[in-house]
Amino acid sequence: MRSLSTQFSARQSVVQISIALLAMVFCVAEARAEEPDASIFTLSGFGTVGLVHSSERQADYTNSPWYKPSGAGYSQKWSPGVDSRIALQLDGKFTPQLSGVVQVISQLRYDNTYTPSLEWANLKYEFTPDTSVRLGRIVMSTFLASDYRNVGYAYPWVRPPLDVYNMMPVNTNDGADVSYRSHLGDDTNTIQGFYGVDNLKSPGNAYNPAIANNPARNSWGVFDTYETGPTTLRLAYQRSNLSLDGVNTFFDLFKQFGPQGVALANKYGSYKVPITFWGASASYDPGKWFVMSEIGQSKILPSFMGEQRAWYVSSGYRTGNFTPYVAYSRSKKLSTTSDPGLNLGAVNPFLVGFAAGLNAGLNGFLKPTTGTTVTLGCRWDLMKNTDLKLQYEHISLDAGSSGLLINAQPGFKTGGSFNLVSATIDWVF
């Protein structure tokens, strides 16, 4: 009950921030309306239309297993829901120091609709051109492309390598961040720190069909980016406390089995579990070609998610309007992937069947979601502000792994391999 009320107040505060921001935007708009040439507002946007086909028909491939309820493979032969999205952004520059941004995005979400949601909404105050504070909703820059992962036009691939980019379930922050940029000769170093909360909504699961709240509390982190000529180097560290309420309704069931059940629930549930993450990135892009690599390690313990490490390396060559590229990514679960669960000899004989079912469910959660992906693709800048991409991926799952697939059907076999073909058109305006 207590957690319900805190969730409510957190959501309320986000709504309040958003309304305050919008109110401010329109007040200033009205005040400036009489001035000629007062272009304090800029409207822009971006979008992607895409189709994905998966050779694995017994489960769904999606770009966000945390957030999306369906995808390519089982639900649809060619799925538009994996990559298609459209977003509108309103920028306001109120004074040389004060600006604001509101970005609304429509993409397939937890309730299987394209209802628009608020992706960014913050006010920024620049004390100097190199020192700024932002207040409101900010997308975390966990990896190099995390905060623009929806803007297909901004990167070479159809989507950033998911083995790496999906390892963190928390990627938005309602709070504050501070950014300081320093110049060392022609090089720049940008250090950014943030603090806040988040509430990720997720689709129902086998144990709890309702849409669930997954509150993240006390999130904070530090990102440092060093740019020298065509080289970018980056280090990231972040923490959070995460409760996956939808999943916890399953782990709550263990608690009726006395101390051994409570111990299992606390070990593998996700009750305000601390997440720690570190990451490192390097990219070299002199113009004609690029090579980049990122590595990250997350520790979500004690919980079924455990400890995971992932990395990728990618390179591409630009020739005319075409950019063929390759990528190789690898994820690995470092913590336990199975547990004997409840000792069936010690449970009430009437509940042995139920307890065995819980043990099977527990081991389902503990299964790794890891594997390797080989990606081949080509980006074609076919006209101004528009690109077309074709991408082929071969995904090999680790033993016992169901990868990032969702909606696994009884005929699905873990540890296999499958192919994906994706085609997208990205644009910005």
Place this chain on the structure above:
Amino acid sequence: MKKNLSNMNRLGLAVAGLVLSLNCRASMADVIAVVSARNPVTSLSKEQIVNIFTGKSTLFPNGEQAQPVDQTEGVVTRDEFYLTFAGKSAAQIKANWAKLIFTGRGRPPKTVLNDSEVKKWIAENPNAIGYIQRNMVDASVKALIRE
């Protein structure tokens, strides 16, 4: 002897080709960065200029504010500028701005239509920096020496 001659011919052709391609490069590099005649800055490195135009830096090396003035997308001078100074195509420059705009990190510089407009703007804004074709330089602006 005959074989040698033909080799010489080939060498000659290769040299001619090289000269031609160098000439080509020289004409491509005829876009230069300009500032106000009143601006004390006389020279900047390629990287310093690129940093100012791509949102990485907002200051001249002497600590003064730098206000870049860009040319409209699609203008030949613009494409030449980014290709010779940053080694990047119009699409790559656009992709870079997409990263900054849609993460609230920055907005692209003011744009004007052509070289004459750049000069007019710079004459009125002493902190401005722009780029024009070398043969368009006159007393209203100062061409920067590339370090």
